Amino acid sequence: KGAEVTPLVSEFIVEAQAGGTCVVRVVSSAFGTGADWEQEFFDDMENGWVPFFDHLRIYLQHFPGQQVTRMDAETQLPGPPEAAVQAMQQALGIAKTGQQLDARGLDARVEAIEDKRLLLRVTDPVPGYLALLAWDIGDGRANATVAGYLFSERASAYVEAERSNWKAWLDDLSVHTA
Secondary structure, eight states, rough: OOOOOEEEEEEEEEEEEEEGGGEEEEEOOOOSHHHHHHHHHHHHHHHHHHHHHHHHHHHHHHTTTTOEEEEEEEEESSSSSSHHHHHHHHHHHHHTTTOEEETTTHHHHHEEEEEEEEEEEEESOEEEEEEEEEEEEETTTEEEEEEEEEEEETTTHHHHHHHHHHHHHTTTTTOOOO
């Protein structure tokens, strides 16, 4: 609050490696006044970047060069974001990373479980991945989202048929806020 801040600058460095792989480095810099401000800023920035690197990893490992079809469904739920994600996790029966499961008719593998997000890689009937996440919107509520990134000729038809069903699923979640 009241701190002077220089502009945020991020540099993306992609280094080719042997075997058709690469290393991606992101270097960000910005400066404010006070060590507490700077640490909080960079901790929050790291929390924001990690999910995108997971998305990039899945895309490059399983869907390189393919065109994506997006599917988004969201709702507002009572309680903190962690409670919303826990409700999504319980509703899908997610217990551990690496678990195979049926995610509302999609064959999926759990790629990540975190307090405010889940990441599922889908193999059938429409390959891709789903990010299930939540964030605080104030007033004791969280925005809960299912963001799908689907890769196949059937993806558009799936999104058309299922977007409203994912929204209804989110709306019907039972969130424990105690």
